[in-house]
Amino acid sequence: MTTDHDHEACRALFEKLSEYIDGETDEVTCAAIKAHMKACPCCITCLETLKRTVGFCEGVPEEPMPKEFSRKLRETLRHLPVSP
Amino acid sequence: MATKPRNKVIDNDTPLIIAIQGGQGARFEELVTRYEGKLYNFGLRICKDPSDAEDLVQETFIGIFRYIQDFRQETKFKNWMYRIATSVCHRMRRRSKYAPERELSLDEFLPGDHAEIDTELxxxxxxxxxxxxxxxxxxxxxxxxxxxxxxxxxxxxxxxxxxxxxxxxxxxxxxxxxxxxxxxxxxxxxxxxxxxxxxx
Incomplete structure (x- = not known):
């Protein structure tokens, strides 16, 4: 499927997509992106896959810290020469 | 001309930091308990392997230990801690044999034309x-x-x-x-x- 509107508009908005996802674009840009998305399925895919990338990054679980390292860390800090 | 003093940032860490700065050095371990896991995972995400992540955690806490008296609460303690952690990262990187810095160009990611983009999500x-x-x-x-x-x-x-x-x-x-x-x-x-x- 292709669209018949100006591809240059996609390129211009492309570099603003992260700011748009983060709610950091100005009102004019935000409105321009919203209007463009209504007419451009390609840019919707682009936006949604980028949003999902951010969602995955935010959702990666933390790993437990090795207990042995935690013990060694405390031991090292206890023996530092000057106390805070 | 005198510079205007910045407002202090108060958050959940503030009482503990003030206590440590005021002489209760034994409570430094509470800071370690509070942030070792966060810093370790930050290290795992930034460094190439777990042993580098452990080095990052240790070096960061040593830095905090050394400079905590200089912390003026002009930012959250956590942000100050990450500033130390990122400077440790830079130091470790300079010591290592990492590849040189590379710039990512926006052009690398621009789709050539619409035919290259799947319109199906x-x-x-x-x-x-x-x-x-x-x-x-x-x-x-x-x-x-x-x-x-x-x-x-x-x-x-x-x-x-x-x-x-x-x-x-x-x-x-x-x-x-x-x-x-x-x-x-x-x-x-x-x-x-x-x-x-x-x-x-």
Whole structure:
């Protein structure tokens, strides 16, 4: 499927997509992106896959810290020469 | 002309920091308990291997221990701690044999024309996150982040994994907010390309 509107508009908005996802674009840009998305399925895919990338990054679980390292860390800090 | 004193930032860490600065050095271990896990995971996301992550945690706490008397609460303690951690990263990088810094160009990620873009939303972007983000994908994602050039990796990890705002990330890294936004966008596009490869 292709669209018949100006591809240059996609390129211009492309570099603003992260700011748009983060709610950091100005009102004019935000409105321009919203209007463009209504007419451009390609840019919707682009936006949604980028949003999902951010969602995955935010959702990666933390790993437990090795207990042995935690013990060694405390031991090292206890023996530092000057106390805070 | 005298400079105007900055407002102090008060948060949950403030009472503990004031106590330590006031002579209760034994309570430093409470700071370690509070943040060792966060810093360790930050290290895992930034460094090449777990032993480097452990070095980062240890060096960061040593830095905090040394300089905590200089902390003036002009920012959150956590942000100050990450500033120390990122400077440890830079120091470790200079000591190591990492590849030289590489710039990511926006052009690398621009689709050539519409014919190259699938207008159907792929399943991995359409399904609920919890149904897609399993252990294997998480590991692949972390590996992808490590492929980013360091200046982009730090921004992406601080913004999208550690949860700092654009302004906070700029302050931690000592760069402008505009620079954070530019690096973050390119880093996200890079990781998205890796994800596309994983799912294809």
């Amino acid at each position: 792929p399943d991995w972007a359409a399904m609920p996150i919890h149904q897609v983000l399993n252990h294997e994908l998480g590991e692949h994602l972390k590996a992808s982040v490590k492929e980013l050039p360091p200046q982009y990796r730090l921004v992406l990890v601080l913004r999208d994994m550690e949860g700092f705002s654009t302004e906070e990330t700029a302050n931690i890294l000592g760069i402008t907010a505009t620079n954070v936004k530019v690096r973050l966008h390119r880093a996200r596009l890079f990781v998205r390309e890796e994800l596309k490869g994983y799912f294809s």
